[in-house]
Amino acid sequence: MSIAPLETRPTHLTRLAHGAAAAAVAPAPAAAPVAHPADPAPRIRAVPEGTEARGFVLYVGIDEDKATADGTDLGAIVAELRALAARLAPSSETYAAVALAPRGAGGRDVDVVRLALQDPAALAKHRHTPDEDDRARDGVVVDLSRKRVLLDNTVAGLTYKEFELLQYLVLREGRTIERAELITALWSSGDEEAPNERTIDVHVRRLRSKLGDYEDIVRTVRGVGYRFDRHADVSVRHTSTPSPDLF
Structure with missing residues (x-):
């Protein structure tokens, strides 16, 4: 960076x-100014004694x-x-x-x-780079081997299709996936619930809503599609064998 x-x-x-000059020639008030006790200047809490902001x-x-x-x-x-x-x-x-x-x-x-x-x-x-057990106690764990997602060590209630959608993005981390590619890869042509490029956004929105505070790991790339962004609080547990959707 x-x-x-x-x-x-x-x-x-x-x-x-000219503003300063105008103030210099302005007539003084007839009455003597009334003295007021000076109010102490407010301190910024983060500034320790002996220093100034x-x-x-x-x-x-x-x-x-x-x-x-x-x-x-x-x-x-x-x-x-x-x-x-x-x-x-x-x-x-x-x-x-x-x-x-x-x-x-x-x-x-x-x-x-x-x-x-x-x-x-x-x-x-x-x-600080915590080990896998530390990350499992806090943050997001995308467990590809067990087909589940943990949010702060609690299993997220994703449907099978929602997990497949997240997994597809995770395995292509950093690459923006177009809507048409998601539909072709995850839904068969004869599937009655197969979305089109407009309704795929609904499926992504449902997935993100279940990710709660971590919804921004699935990022919308305006006018293109979606991308998985790995944050510091995200851990991915891969399977022992390559995923069948990687080809």
């Missing part, structure tokens, strides 16, 4: 000079495909956030960078960003 700057120089925002980082996780599906792009999002900062605090300075990862690497976008920008908490979690 790497980071690339969206702009190489910080943006400096200052107040308009000089800014903050906002991690935004979104790839180009998702931004396009939302009717925008990464540059426009950055511009809006900068404009908001300028309105709230005209004296603030901003610098933006984009986090890069190999195409099809999978994982949550925000986690990729945090790792690329060297977030200490994300780095610490990434360095």
Whole structure:
């Protein structure tokens, strides 16, 4: 993973000079100002004694495909956030960078960003690689040998066809599978319940609903199909022999 700057120089925002001049010639009020006790400045809880906050980082996780599906792009999002900062605090300075990862690497976008920008908490979690038993107690286990899925060590109630659909995507991790391919591979031509390219979305939606908090391991690629993305909390237990649907 790497980071690339969206702009190489910080943006400096200052107040308009004529505004300051106008304030200088404004008449003073006739009455003497009433003194008020100074309110203590609120402290940020995360800042320890002896230090001061000089800014903050906002991690935004979104790839180009998702931004396009939302009717925008990464540059426009950055511009809006900068404009908001300028309105709230005209004296603030901003610098933006984009986090890069190999195409099809999978994982949550925000986690990729945090790792690329060297977030200490994300780095610490990434360095810990639990063994299979640890993963089985928490997260998702796709057990291809026993034809089952465990969610936080609880068996998910998938139908046979839902598991076959998930398995097909898992065995082709990182590759976007078109709807037509899923239908051809998983339903026979004479099957009364065989979906078409529109209704295949219903089957995927049912599968994702049963995955609960982990539904995003089955990712929709707009206008193309679906892809399995392996996250840090997903474990796949393969069979001792190659799956018959791999050819």
